[in-house]
Amino acid sequence: MDIILSVEAIRNHHLPSAETGVSLVPWTLPTIPEIPHWHDTLEICYCLSGKGVFYFKNREYDIEPGDLVIVNNVERHTSKSYRGRTCSNLFLFFQASTIEQLDFHLLRPFIYDRERFTHRIPGQLPIAQEIGKLIQQMQEELAERRPAYGTLVKSLLFHICSLLARHYDAETDGTWKPFYSKYATVRAGLAYIQSHYRESIHLEDVARAMSLSPSRARHLIAEVMGERFKTYLLHLRVQAAQRLLVQTDMPIEDICEQCGFQSASSFYREFRKLVNETPLSYKKRFSPAGRDT
Structure with a gap:
């Protein structure tokens, strides 16, 4: 499978x-x-x-x-x-x-x-x-x-x-209540990211959704997620690109734009860094059309 x-x-x-x-x-x-x-x-x-x-x-x-x-x-x-x-x-x-x-x-x-x-x-x-x-x-x-x-x-x-x-x-016991409050605040930021990752979004936008200053939002996301804001956003965009590569016939250039990457070069670089192969080779390996060739 x-x-x-x-x-x-x-x-x-x-x-x-x-x-x-x-x-x-x-x-x-x-x-x-x-x-x-x-x-x-x-x-x-x-x-x-x-x-x-x-x-x-x-x-x-x-x-x-x-x-x-x-x-x-x-x-x-x-x-x-x-x-x-x-x-x-x-x-x-x-x-x-x-x-x-x-x-x-x-x-x-x-x-x-x-x-x-x-x-x-x-x-x-x-x-x-x-x-x-x-x-x-x-x-x-x-x-x-x-x-x-x-x-x-x-x-x-x-x-x-x-x-x-x-x-x-x-x-x-004794640790979850303080974390719960932070978690509830971060959830608003994550919801914003998941709804807007296709756009050019910045920490300031996410902080506004959390009703926090950018510096406080940055610290809270890292504390709750164990990952920086930019890392979370990047993984979300690459996972979206994986879905489109496998499930659609969209050109890679369109997928790049659809997933919020500002340039084809940054898309190829970040995709290869996380997936350990190029978008094209990934598509050939996992899409139905690629497996039939």
């Missing part, structure tokens, strides 16, 4: 529905990790079979059946299957706002100090087994769509997040 096509399938289907508040995506990790990325949503991976690995900025975790991996929406990450050990999973995606509507304290497992937090919950632990059963029950409800299934799915989500909050109580 081609890596970028697999990543795009998740990206195109991970947005939660209004009725249930979640999206549950069965997915097999590719054998070559994609460029580290962020999602707009919070994410829980439940491993069903095989063996894989998740990579975060300073950590990596091997995963096997029954394991859970907790991912927030500001930490760059990537993942892959081990060759010969195809790793199949259920990915649960949901918006932070869905949890906030019930009890913002349930966001504790997703608002963390990345230097202390352990993303993986081993499958042999009772909490992982209980959450695994809840995710599978959620999958059944989503498949059968019986009366009141949307409410029931949301209740399962709240149950899962409550168990996670209990599990991570010691790791997040």
Whole structure:
């Protein structure tokens, strides 16, 4: 299975529905990790079979059946299957706002100090087994769509997040509330970037969306994201270019402009720096037309 096509399938289907508040995506990790990325949503991976690995900025975790991996929406990450050990999973995606509507304290497992937090919950632990059963029950409800299934799915989500909050109580106690306030402010900036990355945007624009001074916005983005504003923006633009290269027949010059790059030379330079190949060779490798030639 081609890596970028697999990543795009998740990206195109991970947005939660209004009725249930979640999206549950069965997915097999590719054998070559994609460029580290962020999602707009919070994410829980439940491993069903095989063996894989998740990579975060300073950590990596091997995963096997029954394991859970907790991912927030500001930490760059990537993942892959081990060759010969195809790793199949259920990915649960949901918006932070869905949890906030019930009890913002349930966001504790997703608002963390990345230097202390352990993303993986081993499958042999009772909490992982209980959450695994809840995710599978959620999958059944989503498949059968019986009366009141949307409410029931949301209740399962709240149950899962409550168990996670209990599990991570010691790791997040005393650290998450100050970070939550910063996270909530940064989310407004990230939303602005995601809506305007095709344009020529600057830190001052993002700071205005956050109601902060540029210097404070710069510091807060780096603290919460673990990445600078320009790094986040660049990754977002390159990922958008990858999508267009694979899924459309647009000329590369148009893709460059569509993704917010100011010149073809900067697009080629930054794309090659992150992807380790040129846009043209990337398109030939991963687009359907390229694979047929």
